[in-house]
Amino acid sequence: MLIIVIVVVIGSLALAGVFNRHTPPAPEPVVVGPVAPVVTVAIDPGHGGRDPGGVVGDVLEKNVNLEIANRLAELVDAQPGMKAVLTRTTDVSVDNQLRLQLAEGAGAVLYLSVHVNSYDDPSVNGAETLVDDTRTKDGPSWKLAESVQNALVAATGARDRGVRQQGLYLQHTKLPAVSAEVGFLTSTEEGPKLLDPAYQEKIAQGLLQGIIDYLHATGELKQEV
Numbered sequence: 001m002l003i004i005v006i007v008v009v010i011g012s013l014a015l016a017g018v019f020n021r022h023t024p025p026a027p028e029p030v031v032v033g034p035v036a037p038v039v040t041v042a043i044d045p046g047h048g049g050r051d052p053g054g055v056v057g058d059v060l061e062k063n064v065n066l067e068i069a070n071r072l073a074e075l076v077d078a079q080p081g082m083k084a085v086l087t088r089t090t091d092v093s094v095d096n097q098l099r100l101q102l103a104e105g106a107g108a109v110l111y112l113s114v115h116v117n118s119y120d121d122p123s124v125n126g127a128e129t130l131v132d133d134t135r136t137k138d139g140p141s142w143k144l145a146e147s148v149q150n151a152l153v154a155a156t157g158a159r160d161r162g163v164r165q166q167g168l169y170l171q172h173t174k175l176p177a178v179s180a181e182v183g184f185l186t187s188t189e190e191g192p193k194l195l196d197p198a199y200q201e202k203i204a205q206g207l208l209q210g211i212i213d214y215l216h217a218t219g220e221l222k223q224e225v
């Protein structure tokens, strides 16, 4: 009984602020987690507007590129610490130089152009990643291309046509820049798959993984433990 009385008395004193008379309660500190820097990546749906890219029947490359790029941008935005900037979000013509400027202006750390390939021979299929031929093999664009190519092939099971060099408008940016040719629209086998939403999602997953692998390797994106 005595204990209960003591507890009640102490409790009342505490409520009355007796124990805090000289130290008013400090306001609750606002708890803020460590602010992780957001890594912005530029995703470029190739062609658009007046430029359809490859045309196979009534299928236009520009539209397939946009579908895959939009999926990829959604996946990027869902990643902690990552943000996507698209060079176009609708069927509009965008000058290639302007695409690069948009990416640089947005503070992107890399540039990934998304394309589907075309060729005369319908038996030709597979995925390849292009790098501008002014870029050195030990440089960031090649490393990005290798990451993207490996992850793309792993995610889709597409034939691995490897990383290839070409003279590209990508030479006009200082950003690590590559162009993923994710499959052949002209292939009797691969063409229809490129229009399939489930396969497009696999492509987007592969491209995302390639970007993440590259950013982990450069340390620009913190590796999850």
Ligand SMILES: [Zn+2]
Pocket: 046, 047, 053, 054, 061, 115, 116
């Ligand atoms: Zn193209």
